[in-house]
Amino acid sequence: MTRQQILGWTQRNGLFFALAILIAIFSILSSRFLTVPNFTVILLQNAVIGLIVVPGAMLILCGLVDLSVGSVAVLSAVVFGQAMASGLGLPVSLLIGLAVGAAWGAFNGYLIAIQGFSPIIITLGGLAGARGLAEFVTQGYTTYGYGREFAFLGNGKLLGVPVPIILFAIVFLIGLHLWYRAPLGRHMIAVGGAKDTAAEIGIKVKLIPFWLYVASGLAAALGGLIIASQLDGAAVTIGTGMELEVLTAILLGGVSFTGGRGSLFGVLFGLLFVGVLSNGLVQVNVSPYFEQVAIGAALCGAAALDMLYQRLERLNVPVENEPIEAPQAGEAR
């Protein structure tokens, strides 16, 4: 292998090995760590973030961002709770809850993708606005008690697997298909990496981000509903800090914040890395205060490594690498 290939290989698989080493360390330190129940817990704890991460990573790949996911999650959950309280029934209330997320996503998408507003400003507005709206809707009263059918969404199991994990798996598999097997993956890289070129070639540089925002809103709504189901109540605290957890997994997974570069498998490893780190630190009795420090350090470390790889890569970019006869030694100039 050439140096270039080794570099590319470690860059692609570095996070996977970091994750493997992390799992190995925790397995040695704690006998309860490497067990099926514990890994089910890790997946369950990260399933909601995981299904929001999939459209979130696609937005970042397009050079965009959605900071409003946590607030959209709570707004959807709260509206669902109000709909249940007013006796609309479970199916209609679920649809209303999801529709709130999709509508907010469409609002984001229209302003950002179609009208060209700044994604950070608009979704930061959504971060404050949607949560404020949720608090206004509830007027401080939390609705609760939605019955056994709704509890299945957050606490149920199918063939022994918790439903949120199954939902995450479905969203992730759809994401993998779109990212790697459908033209969308390449189009997103083009939109994020060379937007003018993409538009010139005829790629839908506005519609792709628009629908990704709708998907992001929908995923956030589903996440909010899953948490409401687990709590059996639409608390206004749902989704607090969710946008940062989503961003951490995506950026740790190596998706470039400026767009145009990244892999969905990397994002999965980023998500699991954070999950394993939080869980493992608790298992080995490290102070929970330290958990945030460790995640922050991991993110900074990943950013530093990414920078290092890019520098090394740039050094190796061949200026002329077509086979051309090298000038003979001692040739007259």
Next chain:
Amino acid sequence: MSAPVLELRSLSKSFGPVHAVKTVSLAAHAGEVIGLIGDNGAGKSTLTRMIAGAIRPDQGDIIVNGRKEHFETAQDARRAGIETVFQTLALVPGLDIVENIFLGRELLLPGATGRATRTMDVAAMRQRVEEGYQRFGLNLPDMRTKVAALSGGQRQVVAIARAVLWGSGVVVLDEPTAALGVKQTELVLSFIERLRSHKVAVIFISHNMQHVMRVADRVCVLRLGRKVHDGPMSKLSGTDLVALMTGAATAAQ
């Protein structure tokens, strides 16, 4: 001679009081490389952009394979079989050669499921590019190489190869050698020479006489928006061309 693949009939375009192109007619046949030269402001890029569908002519017709076309967008021109390679190249550095060649026109798996799930036929796309590599003897790195890792000349070759692989009748090259060094230029010129035997009409726009003289079968000289010469390359020397471009000589056309 067979019918031309592209025929321009007295195209004109003005920008306000400026007559950028005045009643220019041109016919391009398959397997022919036409050098289109002219000094700055002669109307080369206006003519190119009309052929590419980027701007609409005020007067005159564009006829492709005997059919009169009205291009509203660059996509219309592409659909009609005219591929234009501008100096910007329209390549995405983060994608590899195959991905760039099929960007926006990915092949899907045959059958209803392939269409419904939008699943790409990755193997077929690689095979098409592989065939192209062999057919044109492309001197390029592995087709999975990211365009970001290619040199300027190689990128130019990829952009031209994409235009040709799409099987279009006419390939318009806008100053393909303008920003390249000697070796890179050689890479591009030798590729254009090889195109001649592949039944594509190439319109090669340049103001570098050496490059035009080397690859063109026929040369068409623009001066102040008018076509002042159109004839076989073999009968002209570099001095003649300069004279035509600057207006020192008028051709007995």
